[in-house]
Amino acid sequence: MKAIVASIAAAIAFIPASLAVAVNPLPAPREISWGHSGSVKIDRDLEFIAPANTILTNAIKRTNKMIWKEQWVPQAVEKKPVDYPPFPDVKRSESITLKKIKFSVSDLHADLQAGVDESYTLEIGTGSTGTIKSKTVWGALHALATLEQIVISDGHKGLIIEEPVTIKDEPLYPHRGVMLDTGRNFLSLKSIYRQIDALAWSKLNVLHWHIDDAQSWPLEIKAHPKMTKDAYSSKEIYTHTDVKNVIAYAKARGVRVIPEIDMPGHSASGWRQIDPKIVACGNSWWSNDNWPAHTAVEPNPGQLDIIYPKTYDAIKSVYDEASSIFADNYFHVGFDELQVGCYNDSSYIQDWFKADPSRTYQDLAQYYIDKAVPIFQNKKDRRLIMWEDVVTSADIPAKNVPKNIIMQTWNNGPNNTKVLTAKGYDVIVSSSDFFYLDCGFGGWVGNDPRYNVDYSPPLDASISDAFAADPTTAYSAVSFNYGGNGGSWCAPYKTWQRIYDYDITIGLTKAEAKHVLGGEAPLWAEQSDDTTVDSKVWPRAAALAELLWSGNRDSKGLKRTTQMTSRILNYRERLVGRGVGASPLMPRYCLNNPHACDLYLDQTAVTGPAL
Ligand SMILES: *[C@@H]1O[C@H](CO)[C@@H](O)[C@H](O)[C@H]1NC(C)=O
Numbered sequence: 385m386k387a388i389v390a391s392i393a394a395a396i397a398f399i400p401a402s403l404a405v406a407v408n409p410l411p412a413p414r415e416i417s418w419g420h421s422g423s424v425k426i427d428r429d430l431e432f433i434a435p436a437n438t439i440l441t442n443a444i445k446r447t448n449k450m451i452w453k454e455q456w457v458p459q460a461v462e463k464k465p466v467d468y469p470p471f472p473d474v475k476r477s478e479s480i481t482l483k484k485i486k487f488s489v490s491d492l493h494a495d496l497q498a499g500v501d502e503s504y505t506l507e508i509g510t511g512s513t514g515t516i517k518s519k520t521v522w523g524a525l526h527a528l529a530t531l532e533q534i535v536i537s538d539g540h541k542g543l544i545i546e547e548p549v550t551i552k553d554e555p556l557y558p559h560r561g562v563m564l565d566t567g568r569n570f571l572s573l574k575s576i577y578r579q580i581d582a583l584a585w586s587k588l589n590v591l592h593w594h595i596d597d598a599q600s601w602p603l604e605i606k607a608h609p610k611m612t613k614d615a616y617s618s619k620e621i622y623t624h625t626d627v628k629n630v631i632a633y634a635k636a637r638g639v640r641v642i643p644e645i646d647m648p649g650h651s652a653s654g655w656r657q658i659d660p661k662i663v664a665c666g667n668s669w670w671s672n673d674n675w676p677a678h679t680a681v682e683p684n685p686g687q688l689d690i691i692y693p694k695t696y697d698a699i700k701s702v703y704d705e706a707s708s709i710f711a712d713n714y715f716h717v718g719f720d721e722l723q724v725g726c727y728n729d730s731s732y733i734q735d736w737f738k739a740d741p742s743r744t745y746q747d748l749a750q751y752y753i754d755k756a757v758p759i760f761q762n763k764k765d766r767r768l769i770m771w772e773d774v775v776t777s778a779d780i781p782a783k784n785v786p787k788n789i790i791m792q793t794w795n796n797g798p799n800n801t802k803v804l805t806a807k808g809y810d811v812i813v814s815s816s817d818f819f820y821l822d823c824g825f826g827g828w829v830g831n832d833p834r835y836n837v838d839y840s841p842p843l844d845a846s847i848s849d850a851f852a853a854d855p856t857t858a859y860s861a862v863s864f865n866y867g868g869n870g871g872s873w874c875a876p877y878k879t880w881q882r883i884y885d886y887d888i889t890i891g892l893t894k895a896e897a898k899h900v901l902g903g904e905a906p907l908w909a910e911q912s913d914d915t916t917v918d919s920k921v922w923p924r925a926a927a928l929a930e931l932l933w934s935g936n937r938d939s940k941g942l943k944r945t946t947q948m949t950s951r952i953l954n955y956r957e958r959l960v961g962r963g964v965g966a967s968p969l970m971p972r973y974c975l976n977n978p979h980a981c982d983l984y985l986d987q988t989a990v991t992g993p994a995l
């Protein structure tokens with residue numbers, strides 16, 4: 385088939401046989417060693433011998449189609465001083481032809497659930513048969529994703545692998561994901577499928593689907609057909625069939641779909657259609673302009689009423705139905721950003737406080753946990769995830785949250801990971817300082833006088849004094865200036881380096897580090913929909929993918945960010961070639977001239993010290 389994929393690839397259709405070409409798969413495998421006997425030609429009728437398994441058979445078909453269609457020519461090739469991987473100067477005889485790849489999978493039935501074995505070995509030796517060995521189908525899928533990245537064009541419509549190669553690979557962390565939000569703005573199924581493709585190519589294995597939010601309710605709930613009156617339109621609804629198709633598409637690619645219904649905060653749309661009394665403060669002014677009276681941290685307000693008894697009937701019927709559609713044992717039940725001010729609006733809650741003046745907001749949060757968690761725990765192997773706020777919120781944490789609930793941390797960087805793991809919680813790291821993909825795009829609320837200035841305002845003297853005394857405290861004051869964060873609460877934009885360089889277990893004891901299951905990069909969707917999702921997620925999520933699969937360090941424990949540069953530049957071209965609108969990271973010049981665009985000439989500027 386003609387190389388319709390990499391438009392760029394066409395420009396460099398010829399690789400001189402003497403030039404060592406560095407294939408640079410992302411994520412870098414845990415162990416990869418190259419032979420020295422010259423390139424391996426791929427037979428036109430390359431045969432895959434695999435056990436009977438529909439998912440594996442279909443994945444093989446996709447891979448076979450992909451490599452011939454893609455005809456990949458490495459784009460960003462490392463040169464000295466950082467050769468990766470180091471190819472010796474050898475005569476390329478192409479005497480070896482790969483005719484078959486033989487799979488062996490020891491357990492064909494292991495389900496795609498948390499912690500399933502994803503390891504594999506891939507060996508392309510000097511014989512005509514290569515081997516892929518894995519414990520599970522899911523490991524075999526990762527092997528195929530690697531294979532797709534080591535097969536390259538020979539410059540003449542044929543394919544080669546640069547040298548015989550042996551790869552032994554498995555992830556550092558079992559939980560590696562991206563969170564998409566379809567409550568703020570809708571995403572079409574096509575966009576969701578495209579994200580799943582790219583997750584799988586990157587060996588990310590979780591799509592965390594934040595389905596609804598206060599703004600809209602796009603999920604069909606047959607028990608309450610009125611809920612989708614609060615979808616953005618009758619076309620912007622996910623039916624049960626849609627959801628099942630997404631799950632099947634993702635499973636076929638080794639990606640788990642973990643749903644989130646955020647409760648009791650961020651809840652208005654949908655719920656209010658069941659019974660308006662379920663939703664507290666849904667009609668209030670959100671009041672950022674008079675902060676002590678605020679009922680929400682962003683418009684529109686609304687939280688489930690914790691004391692109104694019928695709230696729990698609604699939660700149970702919605703949750704039972706939603707959790708019956710999704711296949712994963714994990715379910716995310718939210719608890720993001722509950723605001724105490726919202727509950728001034730609830731006579732049920734105010735009466736409950738009056739009935740016993742010793743009651744606090746912590747008691748209120750605990751009341752919710754005690755009532756809701758047994759509803760959520762609706763099957764034996766169900767595991768719940770909550771945003772960390774349920775434990776770490778300053779105003780309204782619960783007193784006693786079951787230790788088997790996984791905490792997703794987003795505040796205070798490593799500090800909260802430490803706080804939560806020290807308490808014994810398993811943790812998913814989504815630090816907003818490092819992993820949030822929506823930061824740095826400016827403010828999105830309307831009627832905002834902060835932009836109504838023609839000259840950069842001078843820093844207020846009290847702010848600059850406070851800033852000098854303590855940069856962390858004064859930061860938020862400074863940042864709401866015109867010259868500050870431009871209205872994006874979590875500015876600046878998180879570059880791929882910010883993501884890649886973050887050591888997610890820093891400061892933890894060995895025992896605490898064991899509680900870190902992995903990480904997720906969230907894309908909150910106030911300013912994102914089908915038109916932007918690709919460019920906001922990719923290629924940055926690929927930096928997270930490598931961080932969580934094989935880490936950000938080399939075998940000596942030194943940061944390998946500078947080597948990753950050419951890897952991610954290369955990978956971005958590949959994503960674009962495969963139809964994902966991944967952002968450019970640098971001028972093409974920098975891709976063609978490795979290290980010409982480095983900030984420092986010193987190639988150890990980012991490496992040390994070893995952890
Ligand atoms: C809620 O009531 C408390 C006590 O009356 C008051 O201090 C607080 O400002 C009120 N909050 C809102 C959002 O109205």
Ligand SMILES: *[C@@H]1O[C@H](CO)[C@@H](O)[C@H](O)[C@H]1NC(C)=O
Binds near residue numbers: 799
């Ligand atoms: C995190 O902990 C460090 C070390 O104890 C401390 O210096 C820093 O202020 C803390 N940061 C935050 C955001 O809490």
